[in-house]
Amino acid sequence: MSDTIRITIDQTTVQAAAGSTILQAAREAGISIPTICYHDHCTANGLCRICVVEVEGARTLQPACVVQIRDGMVIHTRSERVIRSRRTIFELLASTVDLSESPEIQAMIHEYHADVYRYPDAETRLPAVIDDNPMYIRDYAKCILCWRCVQVCAEDAQYTYAINFSGRGYETQISTFYEIPMPESTCVFCGQCVGVCPTGALKPKRQWLLEMGYTPDEIMNLTRSQRQRRKRREEISANPS
């Protein structure tokens, strides 16, 4: 049996396994903390900050998905400061990202009474949809930069390293190296990135075309001809003469 330590969460003192994160300990105690970038099967990197909690004695709010519990820790998961911080994050996200296909985030925006119009002069990110392969499309207007896709493409699952961050600040986007088309990258089209994407930024090509009104036969023709073009490109580059 693992060692346990005593912590207090929202005025309730509980025993939790040593080495747990605040998020894990809270879940064990039946206390819910909202998350966005966190995924049970991905390495947590504390990127979105929606899971922040107040820890007595700590100067700043602490991301519950990465901070480990310490003996005697006193944690407040829904203090006024925590709620205000989460609400602001939702408002900033909504001001730049298309969250129309993120029902879980929308539900949280509603729960936290976030004002999605708080920053009317904010510049919405509107990169064009990238449709460069027969398997999936990339619509980074919907990307919240949670990094899940990068992680499953790397050490969390596939060890393929086809994608990573590119750009800085407002221009940051997930990209292949040198922004080459996906079929020319190391991508093996395993689909794991699509499976962990929480916002519809990555979507199976078939689903995307169905949503646009194409019939299954039309989709078959469209994606088949893309596959044929790709095969032809590979043949030419293998034998340029």
Ligand code: SF4
């Ligand atoms: S494409 Fe999806 S999984 Fe990847 S960083 Fe953006 S939102 Fe996250």
Ligand code: FES
């Ligand atoms: S869920 Fe913890 S930082 Fe995103």
